[in-house]
Amino acid sequence: MKTTVLAIFVTLYLCQSVHSEVFTALIHMEGLIELERDLLHNLNVYISSEKQRLLHLERFSDRVEEALEAVSDVSQHLHDPVNAFQMMNRYTNGWMNLHENVYAENGQDLMANISQNRYQFPTVEDFSGAVAAIIRLQDTYNLEPSTIAKGKLSSKGLSMTSDDCFTIGRYAYNLKDWKHTRGWMLAALEKFDEENGTALLDVPSVYDHLAFSEYSVGNIKKAAHYTRELLQHDSYHERAIRNKEYFEKLSSEQPDKFVDDEQEEVVDTENEKYEKVCREAPPIPSHLHKHLICYYFDNNRNPGLIIRPIKSEIAFLEPKIYIFHDFLSDQEMDRLKELANPKMRRATARNSLTGQFEPVAYRISKSGWLSACDDPLGYVSRIDQRIEDTTGLDMTTAEQLQVVNYGIGGHYEPHYDFARTGEDPFTGLGSGNRIATLLIYMSDVELGGATVFPLVGARISPEKGSAAYWWNLKKSGEGDYSTRHAACPVLVGSKWVCNKWIHERGQEFRRPCGLSPDE
Secondary structure (H helix, E strand, O other): OHHHHHHHHHHHHHHHHHOOOHHHOHHHOHHHHHHHHHHHHHHHHHHHHHHHHHHHHHHHHHHHHHHHHOOOOHHHHHOOHHHHHHHHHHHHHOHHHHHHOOOOOOOHHHHHHHHHHHHHOOOHHHHHHHHHHHHHHHHHOOOOHHHHHOOOOOOOOOOOOHHHHHHHHHHHHHOOOHHHHHHHHHHHHHHHHHOOOOOOOOHHHHHHHHHHHHHHOOOHHHHHHHHHHHHHHOOOOHHHHHHHHHHHHHHHHOHHHOOOOOOOOOOOHHHHHHHHHHHOOOOOOHHHHHHOOEEEEOOOOOOOOOOOOEEEEEEEOOOOEEEEEOOOOHHHHHHHHHHHHHHOEEOEEEOOOOOOEEEOOOEOEEEEEEOHHHOOOOHHHHHHHHHHHHHOOOOOOOOOEEEEEEOOOOOEEEEOOOOOOOOOOOOOOOOOOEEEEEEEEOOOOOEEOOEEEOOOOEEEOOOOOOEEEEEOEOOOOOEOHHHOEEEOOEEEOOOEEEEEEEEOOOOOOOOOOOOOOOO
């Protein structure tokens, strides 16, 4: 744009210096008419470009204003994954790129503000994580892109724009994920039609992505169709012209290839089971219902539980999963969140080969570890004592309380809490394997976020204040492989949990070994 302006003034300057006495003869003025036509053309091009630039800024401003006007409660607003994704998108692909459309001389204050606060902006990795979360939610809960794009996952959801849909589709395209590319590109076109010409979507690029995606899965017929659609919007698109000729030649020479022929996707059996249980747990056979009971539990008149016995429920039989209702009070949960908040870091998972804990893509959350020393008010030590009273196990060798908050579409894919044969059995801790797990839910979750055991079809929905408890090891010390479990993606809401992993060392007389490997 600046180059165009510069060209105008350079032209004027040269004209002035070469024809400094044009007024003295009309013959020398005739050329100025054509010159002015050229200048007017350049000026109009510049004005058009400026209008497009300002229109882009204005639409971005309107979009941000619309989003912010919809925020009545910040945390509730971000509980909807579409809202959270859109905020990430605005920062990463909006505010971060604003310099391309803002001139320094007119926008010094704006650009200085952006530069000063840039360290707070989400990173490209954050944005990629948000896009991956949307796709994960789509797959886990069998949602169509058009359904997600409507923003109806929650009552506070905002509708996506065509550009939002295109961005997700392009992310999938770069990963050669043709299924999701097609779904989101088609959603982009659907939203574009709804926006009635107010969007700045690059429609030819959408059809270009669609054509290549269909071609990549062997669907030549649809690839040719989208190529023709592309040329309807951009008749000079060189690659599309070449592709059209190729498809026409292929159609005449090998008509058998010119049919819908989509390759079947390879199905991950365990992942399919996991996602299925996340959506809905299979019913428990009626003859087992009589064993699923609720009762008050004081652990053989334990002094800490006589006045306040635990509201216990047997939720599943194999593995036996207990639910302790109202295990923590609101005050205790608020205290744990308060203590953990400054300690929160990207959650890790244990590398089975090295025994080291490291960030992984299959666990999306942040966590903070708490010991009794972190809490001068004594909440942590009282909770540890309650866990010991309830489980009957020694907490001396147990790990610290781990407070976890899940992010956009936060999840933890199927895993074991214990170290299997051949894996490092937590030698760094020196306390043996993880004998049991206590998982405390510190928030209700509107949709999703269940704890599931895909091998057996068990599913536990988060209930604020309750705790799930199970044995990871059998009495023989062998791992119980039916305890393989996962945290389903959070669809709507914020999920807080607190883990307590209890180890073998110190439990020798509290849980004696069995006489059979299967005990």
